Amino acid sequence: MFAELNSILNVSPEHFSTGEFVLLSDRQSDASFLLHHFLGFYLRAGCQVCFVALAQSFSHYSAVSQRLGVNLSQAKEKGQLVFLEGLQESLSILNPHDARTGSEAMDFLRNPGAGLQCLFQFVSSSVDHSRGAEDGGRGPPVLLVDDLSMLLSLGVGVDAVLDFSHYCRTAICSQLKGNVVMLLRCDGEDDDDDDVGSDDGSERLLRGLTHQCSLALHVQSLPTGYCRDIHGQVEMCDRRRQAGGQQRKMTFHFKVHDKGASFFAPGTSSAVL
Amino acid sequence: MAASVNDTCKQSVERTSLNPTSFQKKTRNKLLSIPGTRLSVQNGQLLVSTGVTSLDYVLGGGLAVGTVLLIEEDRYDSYTRMILKYFLAEGVVCQHELFIAAAQDHPNDIFQELPDPILDDVVMHKPADQPRLSSEPHGNLDAMKIAWRYQNLPKVQSGLASSSRFGHYYDVSKTMEPEIRQAAKCHHFYLPEHPRQSSATRSPVLDSYAALLKSIEEVIRREGFSVAAPLTKSRNILRIGLHSLGSPLWGDDLCCQDNPKHSHALTTFLYGLRALLRSSLSVAVVTVPSHLIQSRSLRGSITRLCDNAIALESFKGSERETGPLCKDYHGLLHVRQVPHLNCLTSQLPDHKDLAFKLKRKQFSIERLHLPPDLSETVSRVSRADAAGAAALASACDSGNKHLDF
Numbered sequence: 001m002f003a004e005l006n007s008i009l010n011v012s013p014e015h016f017s018t019g020e021f022v023l024l025s026d027r028q029s030d031a032s033f034l035l036h037h038f039l040g041f042y043l044r045a046g047c048q049v050c051f052v053a054l055a056q057s058f059s060h061y062s063a064v065s066q067r068l069g070v071n072l073s074q075a076k077e078k079g080q081l082v083f084l085e086g087l088q089e090s091l092s093i094l095n096p097h098d099a100r101t102g103s104e105a106m107d108f109l110r111n112p113g114a115g116l117q118c119l120f121q122f123v124s125s126s127v128d129h130s131r132g133a134e135d136g137g138r139g140p141p142v143l144l145v146d147d148l149s150m151l152l153s154l155g156v157g158v159d160a161v162l163d164f165s166h167y168c169r170t171a172i173c174s175q176l177k178g179n180v181v182m183l184l185r186c187d188g189e190d191d192d193d194d195d196v197g198s199d200d201g202s203e204r205l206l207r208g209l210t211h212q213c214s215l216a217l218h219v220q221s222l223p224t225g226y227c228r229d230i231h232g233q234v235e236m237c238d239r240r241r242q243a244g245g246q247q248r249k250m251t252f253h254f255k256v257h258d259k260g261a262s263f264f265a266p267g268t269s270s271a272v273l
Numbered sequence: 274m275a276a277s278v279n280d281t282c283k284q285s286v287e288r289t290s291l292n293p294t295s296f297q298k299k300t301r302n303k304l305l306s307i308p309g310t311r312l313s314v315q316n317g318q319l320l321v322s323t324g325v326t327s328l329d330y331v332l333g334g335g336l337a338v339g340t341v342l343l344i345e346e347d348r349y350d351s352y353t354r355m356i357l358k359y360f361l362a363e364g365v366v367c368q369h370e371l372f373i374a375a376a377q378d379h380p381n382d383i384f385q386e387l388p389d390p391i392l393d394d395v396v397m398h399k400p401a402d403q404p405r406l407s408s409e410p411h412g413n414l415d416a417m418k419i420a421w422r423y424q425n426l427p428k429v430q431s432g433l434a435s436s437s438r439f440g441h442y443y444d445v446s447k448t449m450e451p452e453i454r455q456a457a458k459c460h461h462f463y464l465p466e467h468p469r470q471s472s473a474t475r476s477p478v479l480d481s482y483a484a485l486l487k488s489i490e491e492v493i494r495r496e497g498f499s500v501a502a503p504l505t506k507s508r509n510i511l512r513i514g515l516h517s518l519g520s521p522l523w524g525d526d527l528c529c530q531d532n533p534k535h536s537h538a539l540t541t542f543l544y545g546l547r548a549l550l551r552s553s554l555s556v557a558v559v560t561v562p563s564h565l566i567q568s569r570s571l572r573g574s575i576t577r578l579c580d581n582a583i584a585l586e587s588f589k590g591s592e593r594e595t596g597p598l599c600k601d602y603h604g605l606l607h608v609r610q611v612p613h614l615n616c617l618t619s620q621l622p623d624h625k626d627l628a629f630k631l632k633r634k635q636f637s638i639e640r641l642h643l644p645p646d647l648s649e650t651v652s653r654v655s656r657a658d659a660a661g662a663a664a665l666a667s668a669c670d671s672g673n674k675h676l677d678f
Contacts (some may be wrong), residue, residue, distance in 0.1 A: 094486060
């Protein structure tokens with residue numbers, strides 16, 4: 001959890017709005033540090049978190065969260081965190097033996113063109129199951145997905161991913177009054193690329209999700225080139241209800257440290273001043 | 274990767290699980306002392322050397338165990354093959370096990386072409402004595418008389434190396450002795466030897482990739498590289514070298530067509546490879562002829578699925594061959610991606626413009642310096658036009674230069 005980002009977004013673990021769909025995207029950069037922020041934030045807020053981790057193993061997230069002060073293994077044991085480790089689950093499908101292990105959440109790998117119903121079943125069952133089983137001391141349910149471009153790489157179509165995000169938003173944001181945070185990684189700067197047909201669909205997905213989301217954080221590298229002290233810029237487009245009905249667009253520069261990230265207005269990096 | 278480090282010392286972690294701070298007791302050093310590896314100073318990762326010392330420096334100290342290094346091939350696949358051979362030769366010298374997969378040449382041929390290691394520590398890297406200049410400002414024979422204000426500044430270090438020695442040097446002109454080679458255990462996967470089989474359980478990956486994935490998983494399981502395997506015998510690292518994945522010889526039409534039918538076969542395979550590597554003590558180097566892939570987004574997703582990614586661009590055959598760059602270097606090296614493993618930050622290289630040079634005893638990667646233009650006509654051209662200007666200048670009568678003002 002990064003304190004500066006909390007102040008920028010006007011939230012705190014005690015006081016945050018629900019029913020939000022946050023989209024983290026990046027272009028030729030890495031926005032996964034923002035995902036660690038949200039993971040720590042919602043765990044500290046006491047929410048019921050469902051984390052669909054397709055990109056890295058559990059020990060990676062656990063090690064990073066440890067440095068940020070959150071213990072993932074403990075949260076998993078208590079039941080506050082439901083963790084889907086995509087890498088491990090996918091092995092039983094990509095390398096089929098006769099013995100089937102693991103949940104059916106990654107079954108879409110067998111037939112990527114069919115859609116993501118199994119993944120959505122997993123998400124909704126983990127969110128419903130935990131709400132019913134535990135005492136009512138938990139906060140609203142939160143879904144974190146890392147990351148959607150992995151789904152595109154595995155052959156899932158853009159429409160299926162858009163449907164999946166829409167279903168999650170309906171189920172979690174509207175019905176259960178929770179939050180959804182999704183990470184999408186794009187690449188390339190040319191929107192007017194001549195080979196539209198070979199576009200992987202990440203641009204289309206980005207546009208579709210930006211339309212659906214209430215808060216979009218877009219991470220890019222600096223337009224002026226590579227700098228060691230400023231790792232990039234974050235464009236924030238805030239359409240949440242508390243903003244008074246109008247959009248708030250801001251740009252920040254950031255630098256990622258070992259234990260967090262610092263955000264500052266463009267031109268006010270500590271390396272410069 | 275710390276997947277392996279953390280899981281094998283799960284016992285020690287669970288004892289300290291109630292510890293709210295991130296301080297971990299350094300008991301892991303006792304559990305894992307595998308030859309040829311060392312722990313990273315930044316984040317405690319287990320690192321192996323790629324065989325090229327300067328590439329280790331560029332990648333932040335070495336290749337982390339459990340990760341994949343993607344090398345985007347140069348046009349004629351000469352230097353990437355060289356790096357693959359360095360990687361495998363380093364494995365032989367460190368007594369790691371090897372797994373070589375290729376569709377074009379038999380892996381045995383690749384295995385026999387490994388360069389000869391220089392096992393006596395004669396070749397030391399020069400930048401080790403650079404900092405001495407700044408610490409001895411007076412009584413120095415090289416004392417500057419005119420630019421004396423620059424006396425105490427450290428010299429720009431163009432050659433990249435870290436202070437501690439990790440990895441070996443190889444003599445490219447000779448191949449490795451058969452005795453050293455025999456000592457290493459090597460597993461082969463040669464695609465023509467694996468006939469297409471339609472098993473009952475269809476894997477969603479392409480047949481060739483499915484067979485390769487299965488073969489790798491079998492080796493990992495059988496030889497005990499998996500992290501979940503019991504710690505009965507001493508652990509070792511498996512070095513996996515996959516040559517030219519994605520090329521048409523693997524049955525993939527990624528490089529042949531604009532809209533490939535199997536556009537997701539290679540990416541799905543890389544996902545499975547990543548899953549295998551994260552749960553075992555192995556390292557993989559994958560070379561992909563990405564200059565043949567038309568779709569830029571596909572190249573991007575291949576890069577994102579691998580942890581480290583570099584691209585080699587050799588000057589051979591290009592129009593830059595006659596330019597001023599070519600006299601000193603053999604090509605450019607682009608660092609496309611450096612991962613952040615178990616921490617938020619990644620070891621980004623200081624400079625992004627790197628060039629490589631293959632010498633007999635060393636593959637050196639250096640910061641790109643354009644040599645000073647000492648010709649009589651000062652040509653203010655960019656790097657891209659430098660070759661054009663040089664060609665033009667050589668084409669004209671050289672006597673004209675003296676008449677130009």
